[in-house]
Amino acid sequence: MTEQAAKTKVALCLPGGGTSAAMFQVGALAALEDGIEGFDANAFDLYVGTSSGASVAAPLAGARSIQRIYRAVIDPADVYFGLETKHLLRADLGEWRRTIVSGLGALRHGARSLFSRQDAPAPRLLLEELERLYDSLPAGFFTLDRYERFLEDFFARRGVPNSFSMMPRPLRIMAHDLDSGEQVLFGSQGFEHVPVSRACVASMASPPYFSPVRIGDRHYIDPGAAQVSHLDVAVGEGANVIVVINPMVPVNVASVPTGHGHRESVRDKGMVWVLNQSLRIGIHRLLHESLARISSTSDVGVALVEPEPSDGALFMYSPANFAARRNILEHAYRSTRNLVDTWFATGAPFLQKTNWKRRERLSESAPPRESIPPSR
Numbered sequence: 001m002t003e004q005a006a007k008t009k010v011a012l013c014l015p016g017g018g019t020s021a022a023m024f025q026v027g028a029l030a031a032l033e034d035g036i037e038g039f040d041a042n043a044f045d046l047y048v049g050t051s052s053g054a055s056v057a058a059p060l061a062g063a064r065s066i067q068r069i070y071r072a073v074i075d076p077a078d079v080y081f082g083l084e085t086k087h088l089l090r091a092d093l094g095e096w097r098r099t100i101v102s103g104l105g106a107l108r109h110g111a112r113s114l115f116s117r118q119d120a121p122a123p124r125l126l127l128e129e130l131e132r133l134y135d136s137l138p139a140g141f142f143t144l145d146r147y148e149r150f151l152e153d154f155f156a157r158r159g160v161p162n163s164f165s166m167m168p169r170p171l172r173i174m175a176h177d178l179d180s181g182e183q184v185l186f187g188s189q190g191f192e193h194v195p196v197s198r199a200c201v202a203s204m205a206s207p208p209y210f211s212p213v214r215i216g217d218r219h220y221i222d223p224g225a226a227q228v229s230h231l232d233v234a235v236g237e238g239a240n241v242i243v244v245i246n247p248m249v250p251v252n253v254a255s256v257p258t259g260h261g262h263r264e265s266v267r268d269k270g271m272v273w274v275l276n277q278s279l280r281i282g283i284h285r286l287l288h289e290s291l292a293r294i295s296s297t298s299d300v301g302v303a304l305v306e307p308e309p310s311d312g313a314l315f316m317y318s319p320a321n322f323a324a325r326r327n328i329l330e331h332a333y334r335s336t337r338n339l340v341d342t343w344f345a346t347g348a349p350f351l352q353k354t355n356w357k358r359r360e361r362l363s364e365s366a367p368p369r370e371s372i373p374p375s376r
Helices: 019-035 052-061 066-074 093-115 123-134 145-158 196-204 224-236 271-297 309-316 322-346 349-353
Strands: 010-014 046-050 171-177 183-186 213-215 218-221 241-245 256-258 261-263 301-305
Touching: 010 052, 010 224, 019 052, 019 066, 019 241, 019 309, 019 322, 046 052, 046 196, 046 224, 052 066, 052 145, 052 171, 052 196, 066 322, 145 196, 171 196, 171 224, 183 196, 183 224, 196 213, 196 218, 224 241, 224 271, 256 309, 271 301, 301 322, 301 349, 309 322
Parallel strands: 010 046, 010 241, 046 171, 241 301
Antiparallel strands: 171 183, 171 218, 213 218, 256 261
């Protein structure tokens, strides 16, 4: 290692984006390890994860092999990381009970108020009663309690510490305080006491799907588009090379797969994907503005890995579908290997700050480890 490389502090930033996004990150990291000599997914000086990206960053900071995780995700018979839909989609019964009770109360109040009048109620009064029902909606449809227990079990079985202070490598998980709007970095000073599994679910609590996660007397949610500030977190902690794997790019495809066949617009995919596309647009734009600002105001090198907008159809299938899951992983692997070739062919500036070297492919047409990399 050169003296310059020895002074380099490299951070890995993994934004969120759901299960499919996490699979893209796993495939991309496996490709970076296979394509770059000196690149080790377990040897970053800092890990910053948000939402689903936190669930990838945590085992890496805990020294679990990305190659082993890749193999587990791509093989449905592998129980190493046995995540199932039931771990994520569990109704928040407490919130629904609150909704039913307060909703019935609002209906009773409205009925008494409206029917006790001799004349027809004014539109303003109708809107006021409707607002009572509006405020009775649940804070989230699902709870992440079962996913938290899944993470706790995974950490215990695979030897990943559930404590920030015991992690082999520094880990930061970003969330936002619901009632103050402030950014919180679990793992940093003042927030290092929170279990890693709890921090992961707090960062994943994306409205309106998941209810806010309570820690102490505060409630926390997914940062949404504000998660791009994790680049500033890495810079603030002294990183001068940042590897960013961002799966959240706007979808730009001619044919949108839906449950009713292929359609022409994301609109035909329904409300969930309209919301998803809106989030993708915001995250992608803010991330690139942040990257441009960092590049113009500092000497930090940034290695950005993200899919092409035309690849967006890959993310539109359910991650519970094995074929879709395999397609995302293998596409992420292949496209990242090609990106690595481009970096070294063009002399990407951040390479000058590292001791990384291009690892030659044993087969240019189909690298032997491309489908299922061996465990390490």
